[in-house]
Amino acid sequence: xxxxxxxxxxxxxxxxxxxxxxxxxxxxxxxxxxxxxxxxxxxxxxxxxxxxxxxxxxxxxxxxxxxxxxxxxxxxxxxxxxxxxxxxxxxxxxxxxxxxxxxxxxxxxxxxxxxxxxxxxxxxxxxxxxxxxxxxxxxxxxxxxxxxxxxxxxxxxxxxxxxxxxxxxxxxxxxxxxxxxxxxxxxxxxxxxxxxxxxxxxxxxxxxxxxxxxxxxxxxxxxxxxxxxxxxxxxxxxxxxxxxxxxxxxxxxxxxxxxxxxxxxxxxxxxxxxxxxxxxxxxxxxxxxxxxxxxxxxxxxxxxxxxxxxxxxxxxxxxxxxxxxxxxxxxxxxxxxxxxxxxxxxxxxxxxxxxxxxxxxxxxxxxxxxxxxxxxxxxxxxxxxxxxxxxxxxxxxxxxxxxxxxxxxxxxxxxxxxxxxxxxxxxxxxxxxxxxxx
Amino acid sequence: xxxxxxxxxxxxxxxxxxxxxxxxxxxxxxxxxxxxxxxxxxxxxxxxxxxxxxxxxxxxxxxxxxxxxxxxxxxxxxxxxxxxxxxxxxxxxxxxxxxxxxxxxxxxxxxxxxxxxxxxxxxxxxxxxxxxxxxxxxxxxxxxxxxxxxxxxxxxxxxxxxxxxxxxxxxxxxxxxxxxxxxxxxxxxxxxxxxxxxxxxxxxxxxxxxxxxxxxxxxxxxxxxxxxxxxxxxxxxxxxxxxxxxxxxxxxxxxxxxxxxxxxxxxxxxxxxxxxxxxxxxxxxxxxxxxxxxxxxxxxxxxxxxxxxxxxxxxxxxxxxxxxxxxxxxxxxxxxxxxxxxxxxxxxxxxxxxxxxxxxxxxxxxxxxxxxxxxxxxxxxxxxxxxxxxxxxxxxxxxxxxxxxxxxxxxxxxxxxxxxxxxxxxxxxxxxxxxxxxxxxxxxxxxxxxxxxxxxxxxxxxxxxxxxxxxxxxxxxxxxxxxxxxxxxxxxxxxxxxxxxxxxxxxxxxxxxxxxxxxxx
Numbered sequence: 001x002x003x004x005x006x007x008x009x010x011x012x013x014x015x016x017x018x019x020x021x022x023x024x025x026x027x028x029x030x031x032x033x034x035x036x037x038x039x040x041x042x043x044x045x046x047x048x049x050x051x052x053x054x055x056x057x058x059x060x061x062x063x064x065x066x067x068x069x070x071x072x073x074x075x076x077x078x079x080x081x082x083x084x085x086x087x088x089x090x091x092x093x094x095x096x097x098x099x100x101x102x103x104x105x106x107x108x109x110x111x112x113x114x115x116x117x118x119x120x121x122x123x124x125x126x127x128x129x130x131x132x133x134x135x136x137x138x139x140x141x142x143x144x145x146x147x148x149x150x151x152x153x154x155x156x157x158x159x160x161x162x163x164x165x166x167x168x169x170x171x172x173x174x175x176x177x178x179x180x181x182x183x184x185x186x187x188x189x190x191x192x193x194x195x196x197x198x199x200x201x202x203x204x205x206x207x208x209x210x211x212x213x214x215x216x217x218x219x220x221x222x223x224x225x226x227x228x229x230x231x232x233x234x235x236x237x238x239x240x241x242x243x244x245x246x247x248x249x250x251x252x253x254x255x256x257x258x259x260x261x262x263x264x265x266x267x268x269x270x271x272x273x274x275x276x277x278x279x280x281x282x283x284x285x286x287x288x289x290x291x292x293x294x295x296x297x298x299x300x301x302x303x304x305x306x307x308x309x310x311x312x313x314x315x316x317x318x319x320x321x322x323x324x325x326x327x328x329x330x331x332x333x334x335x336x337x338x339x340x341x342x343x344x345x346x347x348x349x350x351x352x353x354x355x356x357x358x359x360x361x362x363x364x365x366x367x368x369x370x371x372x373x374x375x376x377x378x379x380x381x382x383x384x385x386x387x388x389x390x391x392x393x394x395x396x397x398x399x400x401x402x403x404x405x406x407x408x409x410x411x412x413x414x415x416x417x418x419x420x421x422x423x424x425x426x427x428x429x430x431x432x433x434x435x436x437x438x
Numbered sequence: 439x440x441x442x443x444x445x446x447x448x449x450x451x452x453x454x455x456x457x458x459x460x461x462x463x464x465x466x467x468x469x470x471x472x473x474x475x476x477x478x479x480x481x482x483x484x485x486x487x488x489x490x491x492x493x494x495x496x497x498x499x500x501x502x503x504x505x506x507x508x509x510x511x512x513x514x515x516x517x518x519x520x521x522x523x524x525x526x527x528x529x530x531x532x533x534x535x536x537x538x539x540x541x542x543x544x545x546x547x548x549x550x551x552x553x554x555x556x557x558x559x560x561x562x563x564x565x566x567x568x569x570x571x572x573x574x575x576x577x578x579x580x581x582x583x584x585x586x587x588x589x590x591x592x593x594x595x596x597x598x599x600x601x602x603x604x605x606x607x608x609x610x611x612x613x614x615x616x617x618x619x620x621x622x623x624x625x626x627x628x629x630x631x632x633x634x635x636x637x638x639x640x641x642x643x644x645x646x647x648x649x650x651x652x653x654x655x656x657x658x659x660x661x662x663x664x665x666x667x668x669x670x671x672x673x674x675x676x677x678x679x680x681x682x683x684x685x686x687x688x689x690x691x692x693x694x695x696x697x698x699x700x701x702x703x704x705x706x707x708x709x710x711x712x713x714x715x716x717x718x719x720x721x722x723x724x725x726x727x728x729x730x731x732x733x734x735x736x737x738x739x740x741x742x743x744x745x746x747x748x749x750x751x752x753x754x755x756x757x758x759x760x761x762x763x764x765x766x767x768x769x770x771x772x773x774x775x776x777x778x779x780x781x782x783x784x785x786x787x788x789x790x791x792x793x794x795x796x797x798x799x800x801x802x803x804x805x806x807x808x809x810x811x812x813x814x815x816x817x818x819x820x821x822x823x824x825x826x827x828x829x830x831x832x833x834x835x836x837x838x839x840x841x842x843x844x845x846x847x848x849x850x851x852x853x854x855x856x857x858x859x860x861x862x863x864x865x866x867x868x869x870x871x872x873x874x875x876x877x878x879x880x881x882x883x884x885x886x887x888x889x890x891x892x893x894x895x896x897x898x899x900x901x902x903x904x905x906x907x908x909x910x911x912x913x914x915x916x917x918x919x920x921x922x923x924x925x926x927x928x929x930x931x932x933x934x935x936x937x938x939x940x941x942x943x944x945x946x947x948x949x950x951x952x953x954x955x956x957x958x959x
Contacts, residue, residue, distance in 0.1 A: 007523065020532075021532055021533040021534075022533070024527055024532055024533060024534040024535065025533050025534060025535055025536075025537060025932075027534070027535055028535040028932055028935050028936065029935065030909075030913060030928065030931050030932055030935055031928070047917060051917070088520065088523045089519070089520070152477075154480075154484060155477035155480035155481055155484065156477070156480075158448050158451065158452055158477075158480040158483055158484060159451055159452050159453040159477055159479070159480045160451045160453060161448070161449060161450045161451025161453070161454075162445075162448050162449050162451075163449045163450065163451075164451070210445045210448070210449050211441065211442065211445050214441075214444065214445045214448045214487050214491070215441070215487065215491035215494065215495070216491075217448075217484060217487060218484050218485075218486075218487030218488030218489075218490075218491045219488055219491060219492075221481070221484035221485070221487075221488055222485075222488040225469070225485075354496075354497070354498060357496065357498065358496040361492055361495060361496050365488070365492045377505065377506075377508065379501075379503075379505070379506040379592070380506075380589070380592035380593065381503070381506065381592050381595060382502075382503035382504075383501040383502060383503050384501065385500070385501020385503070386501070387501065387505060392500075393500045393501040393502065393503075394498050394499070394500060394501060395498070395499040395500060395501040396501065400566070401566075402565070402566035402567075402569060402570055402589070402593075403563065403565075403566030403567070404566075405566070405589050405592070406562045406563065406564075406565035406566045406569075406585065406586070406589055407562050407563060407566075409508055409509035409562070409585045409588060409589075410506055410507070410508035410509055410588070411508045411509075419498055420495075420498065421494070421495045421497070421498055421499065422498070422499055423498050423499045423501070424498065436563065
C-alpha cells in the first residue's frame, strides 16, 4: 500500500484557494457516507445541496479523480474534501467499493488499454516545415523592429529626464511589445507599470523608484543591444532569446542529456497573471547539488500540475532548457517519489551563496533571483536576517520569516531560498524532521 | 561614477548637458559611443547604467546587528496530530471545517484553552501563523512554549530571550497595550483623545476606583458635558461607597446625562441618602392592601392582596433625584422602582419584588417589572431574578443571574422567535440541562421558528462532554428540505463535531481537577 498523503499535497492539488477552502470545509465526517479506501482507490459519497449525494472517486497513485457534481473546478471541493479526510487519517483502509468508483476505475482501465501516446509529435510535412520557418523569420523581424523602437524610447526617456515619465507610458509600451512578439520584454515593462504613481511622484527628486527604474532601463537597453549582436556565444544567445520571450519546444528540451538525481522540492510559489496561473517549483539535486526551476502553467481557475509536492523528492531525470546558468528544466523519466526526502547539504555560508549569485548574474544579467542554500541562524531583530558562522549576513525578505524563525528557533540550520538584491526569500528549511517547505 | 550619480543625471535628462562625467575604468568595458548620433549621451548613460546595475544587484542586502541568543529548549509536548490539523486552519482563519468566522473564532479560543489546560504547546510550524495574528496574542501566549515566547520577545523588539513563564507574566500588560495604553501611563490621561482617556479611566477605575475618581475630579470643571457623562457612567458601573459625595454632587450637574448617570451610580449604593430618599418615595407611592373582595373569598375567610400605586409628584427634590416632570408617570415610576434595592420591598410594602409583579391591581394597571428588573440587575440579586422569572417576567437582562432551573423555566416559556435573544445572555458553557432543553426545541416541532442565531449559540453553548453526542444526534436527522434549515443544521453539526474532536483528543490530558474532564452524561 502506498504511503498516505500529507495534507500539504492535497493543498497543492487545489485549482485555487477558494476550492482549497471549500475542500477543507468538507474535511469533516458530517457530509460523508460510504467512504472507503483500497489502494489506489479512495471513494465516498458527499451530501451536497441536492437530495442525491455526489459520488467521488480518487486514484491516489496518479492522482486522478472523478466526481458526479457539476463543478467546473477540477478537482472539485468534494475530491479535495475526501482527500483531506484521508490525508488526516480519518479514512482507514477498508469499506465496500462504491459502484461509481468501480465503474470509473473500469472505464479508466479500458481507456488505458486503447490509449495512443499523445506525446508523440505528429510527423510534419515539408510544406508545414516551410511555413513554420517563414513564421519564425517573420517573428524575428518583428522582434527586431520592436526592440529598436524600445531602445529609441529608452534613449528618449533618458534624454528628457526620468522625472518626466508619462503615467501609463509603460503600459502602452508593454502592449506594443506584445505586438512585436516579445512577451518577455512586455512582462518587464508591466512590472515597471505596477509601481505606484505616488512612488513615481515622490521619486522625482531621487530615491528607490528612480534607481530601480534606471536599472531596469539599463537592463532593457542591454537586452536590445544583445539582440542585435550576431557574435554572441550560443548559450548567451539562448539566454537573450528566453528573456525576450522565445520559447523552446518541449521535445527539444527533452532531447537534451538528462541530469539524474534525487531532486528535493525546496520551494513552490503560485502566481496569477491575467488569464494564466503559474507555479514555480524549485528543485535541489541532493547528490549533484544543482538547482532547477520547473514551471507549470494553466488557464486561470484550472488546476496546476501537482506532481511535485513541497518537501518531497523525486528520483528522476531533469532536462535543462538552453541558456546560462542552466536553471529552468523539465522533468523527464521519474523512477520514484519519496514522500519525505532526507539529505545532507554542504555547510555553505552567505559568502558562498552571494558568490554563486554573482556568477549567475555574470552569465545572465537579467536574472531576477537565484536559488541558494545558506547555513546560518535566523533572527528577527535588529534586522530580519540570516547570519552564518563567519558573521556574514543577508536580509530575510517575504512573508515566511516568522515561520522560519519558529521552525529554527535561532539555531543553526540550512535554509533554502531565492537570493536577489533585496535579500533572501526563504522557501524551505532543513529540520531534524526533514525538509519543511515554508 | 556611481550608479546614484547616473540616476541623478537621468532624473533631469541628458538633454540638459553636453557630456557625462568620466566613467573611469568602467568605460573600458562599455561599447564606444557614436558621438554623431543625437542620443549618444543617452545611450552612453544607459550602457553605464546597465553595467553598474548588474554590479549593484550582485550584493544582496545585508542584515547588520549583534547575534540573538537561540530559543531555549521546550519541555511541553505538542498536541495530538488531529488537534494540530484542526488548529492550523483555525489559526489561519481558513474556512476549513467551520464556515462562519465567528464560529471559528469561538472554537479557536476554546481549543487554545484546552491545549493550555492540557499543558501542551503549539507545534513550531503553527507559531508563525499564530503570532502573525496580533488579535490572538493574549490567548496564544499560554501555549507558545519556550520557542514561541522567544519569538514573541523578538517581535516585541526585545532581542533578549526570556523564559516562557516570564513572558507569560507580561500577558496582562500586552492585553492593555493592545487595547490602548498601560494604566500607569498618565500622559494619555493628560494628552490622549477622548476615547483613549475614557479607556484609561475605565481601566484605572477597575483597579483603583478612588484614584480614578480623584483624576476625574481634577478635570471635571473643564470637561465638556458628554465627557463628564461618560466619566460618571464609568463610575456608575463600578460604584463604591466612597463615591457617594461625588455622585450626589453629580445630581446637580447642568448636563442631564451626568445627572442620570449619577442617579444610576447612587442607586447601586444601598446605604446612600439617594436610595433612602427614593425608598421613602416608594413607600408613599406603592402600597399593598388587604381587601375584602366578598363572595367566595369571604366564605373561605380569605382576603385578597391588591397593589395600589400612586405615582409620585415631581417636586423640586424629586426632580433633583431624576423624577422630572418631563417624564410620564410610568417612566417616573420605573425610575423610582429601579432605584430601590430589590431586597427592600418587603420592609417597604410587605411584598417581595416577585410578588409586586403578580399582585392584583385596579385600573389603571402600572407595570413595575422594568424598574424591578433594572434594580435586580444593578444589585446582581440572583434570588430576586429567579423569583421574577418564576413569576412570569421574561426580561433577557435577568438571564446572566438565573439558576439553571430558572433558565429552563424561561426557555420553556419564551416564544421560539425570542429564544436566541435569551440564549445570547447565558454565560458559556451552558449547563447540560439547558443544552438538552434548547436542543430539543431546535429539533422539535417549532424548530423552524427559531432564529438562526439560536443555532449558532447552541453549537457554542453545548458543554464539551456532550458536544459529540449532539453532533451525532443532529447528523441522524438527515437532510431537511429547506435550504436554510440544511445550512443551519450543517453549520451547527460542523461546530459541534470539531469541538467534540478537540475535546476527545485532549480530554485525557486535562488535569483531574478540570471540570471539563468529567465523564460523559
